[in-house]
Amino acid sequence: MPMLQDPSVKYQRFAPINLPQRTWPSKVLDKTPRWLSTDLRDGNQSLPDPMSVEEKKEYFHRLIDIGFKEIEVAFPAASQPDFDFTRYAIEHAPADVSIQVLSPCREELIARTVESLRGAKRATIHIYLATSACFREVVFGMTKEEALAKAVKCTELVRKLTKDDPSQQGTDWDFEFSPETFSDTDLDYAIEVCEAVTNAWNPSVEKPIILNLPATVEMATPNVYADQIEYFSTHVANRDKICISLHPHNDRGCAVAAAELGQMAGADRIEGCLFGNGERTGNVDLVTLALNLYTQGVSPKLDFSDINSVVQIVEKCNKIPVHQRAPYGGSLVVCAFSGSHQDAIKKGFNLYSKEAAAGKKPVWKLPYLPLDPEDIGRTYEAIIRVNSQSGKGGSAWVILRNLELDLPRGLQVAFSKVVQDKAEVKGQELTNNELCDLFKQEYYIDYEDEETNYPFKLVDYSISTPEKGLKQVDAELEVDGKVVKISGKGNGQLSAFNEAIRTHLNSDIEVKHYHEHSLGLDSKSRAATYIEVTLNGGKVSRWGVGIHADVSQASFLSLISILNGLKGNGEI
Ligand SMILES: CC(=O)SCCNC(=O)CCNC(=O)[C@H](O)C(C)(C)COP(=O)(O)OP(=O)(O)OC[C@H]1O[C@@H](n2cnc3c(N)ncnc32)[C@H](O)[C@@H]1OP(=O)(O)O
Ligand SMILES: CC(C)C(=O)C(=O)O
Numbered sequence: 001m002p003m004l005q006d007p008s009v010k011y012q013r014f015a016p017i018n019l020p021q022r023t024w025p026s027k028v029l030d031k032t033p034r035w036l037s038t039d040l041r042d043g044n045q046s047l048p049d050p051m052s053v054e055e056k057k058e059y060f061h062r063l064i065d066i067g068f069k070e071i072e073v074a075f076p077a078a079s080q081p082d083f084d085f086t087r088y089a090i091e092h093a094p095a096d097v098s099i100q101v102l103s104p105c106r107e108e109l110i111a112r113t114v115e116s117l118r119g120a121k122r123a124t125i126h127i128y129l130a131t132s133a134c135f136r137e138v139v140f141g142m143t144k145e146e147a148l149a150k151a152v153k154c155t156e157l158v159r160k161l162t163k164d165d166p167s168q169q170g171t172d173w174d175f176e177f178s179p180e181t182f183s184d185t186d187l188d189y190a191i192e193v194c195e196a197v198t199n200a201w202n203p204s205v206e207k208p209i210i211l212n213l214p215a216t217v218e219m220a221t222p223n224v225y226a227d228q229i230e231y232f233s234t235h236v237a238n239r240d241k242i243c244i245s246l247h248p249h250n251d252r253g254c255a256v257a258a259a260e261l262g263q264m265a266g267a268d269r270i271e272g273c274l275f276g277n278g279e280r281t282g283n284v285d286l287v288t289l290a291l292n293l294y295t296q297g298v299s300p301k302l303d304f305s306d307i308n309s310v311v312q313i314v315e316k317c318n319k320i321p322v323h324q325r326a327p328y329g330g331s332l333v334v335c336a337f338s339g340s341h342q343d344a345i346k347k348g349f350n351l352y353s354k355e356a357a358a359g360k361k362p363v364w365k366l367p368y369l370p371l372d373p374e375d376i377g378r379t380y381e382a383i384i385r386v387n388s389q390s391g392k393g394g395s396a397w398v399i400l401r402n403l404e405l406d407l408p409r410g411l412q413v414a415f416s417k418v419v420q421d422k423a424e425v426k427g428q429e430l431t432n433n434e435l436c437d438l439f440k441q442e443y444y445i446d447y448e449d450e451e452t453n454y455p456f457k458l459v460d461y462s463i464s465t466p467e468k469g470l471k472q473v474d475a476e477l478e479v480d481g482k483v484v485k486i487s488g489k490g491n492g493q494l495s496a497f498n499e500a501i502r503t504h505l506n507s508d509i510e511v512k513h514y515h516e517h518s519l520g521l522d523s524k525s526r527a528a529t530y531i532e533v534t535l536n537g538g539k540v541s542r543w544g545v546g547i548h549a550d551v552s553q554a555s556f557l558s559l560i561s562i563l564n565g566l567k568g569n570g571e572i
Helices: 039-045 053-066 080-092 107-116 133-140 144-161 187-201 222-235 255-264 286-294 307-318 339-357 392-403 409-426 432-442 493-505 551-568
Strands: 034-037 070-074 098-104 122-130 172-180 209-215 242-248 269-272 456-467 470-479 482-490 510-519 526-535 540-548
Touching (some): 039 070, 053 080, 080 098, 080 107, 098 107, 107 122, 122 209, 133 144, 172 187, 187 209, 187 222, 209 255, 339 392, 392 409, 409 540, 456 493, 456 551, 470 493, 470 551, 482 493
Parallel strands (some): 034 070, 242 269
Antiparallel strands (some): 456 470, 526 540
């Protein structure tokens, strides 16, 4: 069947909310909401292969380590393993963590659900009942009045079995009610049901009822959800005795936006899952919400400082990979392959590190990186990766991070051509090791003083001063296995050595640029030198690199590096 030419014959636009005095658009997110993780309930119920008890335990402890204080652990009436896991959770939860469980509005299931929590220090019973016309009519065949009466009856039952039961006084009880598919429910009716449920529970300012307003199915743009939340929050009675919770699903891909705008519209609490697992397109992603807050300077009070290990546990237990582009946690989200991005990031890092080294506390303002990857335990090494879309800055970054060589701009340009050719031939990303090996090969570097078979080798040399202002270098080179003696004079050591080579090769080789810096800070530090020469009447230009504990020797080695390159290309 083709898609419809006119989809309006089948699909209706969601009716907007009439809220001309809305205030949420001018609010900002400046406080941390109460978080509820429903990974082990809504997340788990949506998995093709639900978590084993062992996996649930591992996940549960990780949620506690991250800092969740409210965790929905199961639907205990659904199965014996869910019941048993609830028992495990209440036995192992720290005193400040509330264990939440879910039950439908069915009396026999509520009784079993309450039973699963017996002896808990802190517990939240969560019941739900569909209030939207579609669900009431299609799923339950209930009128508005019948649904309201059922919600009240079940709330009264929960109350009788929990906070009103003398044998249950050892538990600090909370109660949550969800008018299911709130996002598609007539707002005044949702308020009517929630007010009746609130009266049945009888909350206080100190111990508010949790009214959860789920976008069970995301029906419209996030501003519409925000209007619904503001309308509810400003029209419901006893607002000070109510904690408004949001439970956004991601059917239209806007759950994060809906949760954020919903908080601006008055919500106090957010329910969701790590990396957005959950029914269909998932629940709202709590990692994104938390780190979005963090990058606005507000502590989320959830700790993702080792995000890679969180990804690992989520992937292992859900048996679903976290997408490579998932905000914050995806393996590619702090990587740049393209040249202009790499260049900007490299410049940003340089400036940031300079300011930090100068003792300033710089504000994080890096091109393309909204969050310092180090804050979530991601290494800088992974940020810049090189393929055929990359430019000089990317390769230079990799060489700097891995070999500590801070290449001068001209050498960056020269090496990036070599990298480009290699990347095009490979047709894939070059790994850091491949890139470093390519650099060492291209510039014939004895990086670790390894035994090498390069055609030119510096065997020995001596430097003398035959007269004031003049240097003489006498050197022994090994050229294709044979030792040759060369000698030259100049106004410096490098020009003397260059003169010796010019004479030996009968070449017009001329040093154009020279750069040096030290490698390492301790007594074993070495010098890195970079030389650009021209030859053949200035028509050919080449870069060479030399590394040695002695800076003069390092500079001679950069010339030797150039000779090896010329020889390798058959140019001498
Ligand atoms: C939006 C959400 O995520 S809600 C949570 C959903 N999670 C789950 O369903 C996971 C656990 N569920 C289960 O194990 C089972 O569905 C059980 C134990 C709850 C019920 O199983 P069964 O009795 O076999 O019912 P079944 O699953 O086929 O159908 C659901 C029944 O509950 C009713 N129901 C659905 N939601 C609710 C509710 N909130 N309150 C009361 N009854 C409800 C349906 O109308 C249907 O009733 P019917 O059989 O009279 O038509
Ligand atoms: C039980 C409720 C909160 C739910 O999971 C939903 O509406 O999606």
